[in-house]
Amino acid sequence: MRQDLVNIGSYLAVLVTMLDQASKVWLLKTIEAQGPVITVTGFLNFRLSWNKGVTFGLMNDLGIWMPYVLMGLALAIVGLLVMWLRRSTTLIAALGLGFVMGGAVGNIFDRLRYGAVVDFIDVHYAGHHWYTFNLADSAIVAGVCLLMLENFTLSRKKG
Numbered sequence: 001m002r003q004d005l006v007n008i009g010s011y012l013a014v015l016v017t018m019l020d021q022a023s024k025v026w027l028l029k030t031i032e033a034q035g036p037v038i039t040v041t042g043f044l045n046f047r048l049s050w051n052k053g054v055t056f057g058l059m060n061d062l063g064i065w066m067p068y069v070l071m072g073l074a075l076a077i078v079g080l081l082v083m084w085l086r087r088s089t090t091l092i093a094a095l096g097l098g099f100v101m102g103g104a105v106g107n108i109f110d111r112l113r114y115g116a117v118v119d120f121i122d123v124h125y126a127g128h129h130w131y132t133f134n135l136a137d138s139a140i141v142a143g144v145c146l147l148m149l150e151n152f153t154l155s156r157k158k159g
Helices: 002-034 066-088 089-113 135-158
Strands: 038-041 042-052 118-123
Touching: 002 038, 002 042, 002 066, 002 118, 002 135, 042 135, 066 089, 089 118, 089 135, 118 135
Parallel strands: none
Antiparallel strands: 038 042, 042 118
């Protein structure tokens, strides 16, 4: 059973990475052809943003070494997540770890290729815009939510 969970989490991580990278390739080609903003709905645009920092663009201006520092940190975290996945005992944990690892690897590939992460999903309402993000970021958030759910359900079973 445990090896099945490792396989599920690993395959999910690869799938998330591939979908993330494919969406970014599509976006870069589409932006080049159609212009800087693609209106999808009244509350969603695709707008290219290069993020050299971390979540929400924090630490975006900390110098040329920042992408490499962040890449190294992300690789170390992925290594720890792989160890966690190998010890996981629930499907929810395997899925959560797969989402987080896939998202992290997708953003690592961006830093390797471009020196920054490609963000493009622009959610807005009444002139207010949320931070621009990508599929990798969405996968990381979904994975963390699954891990929190798993922790909550396990703690309720024990309590």
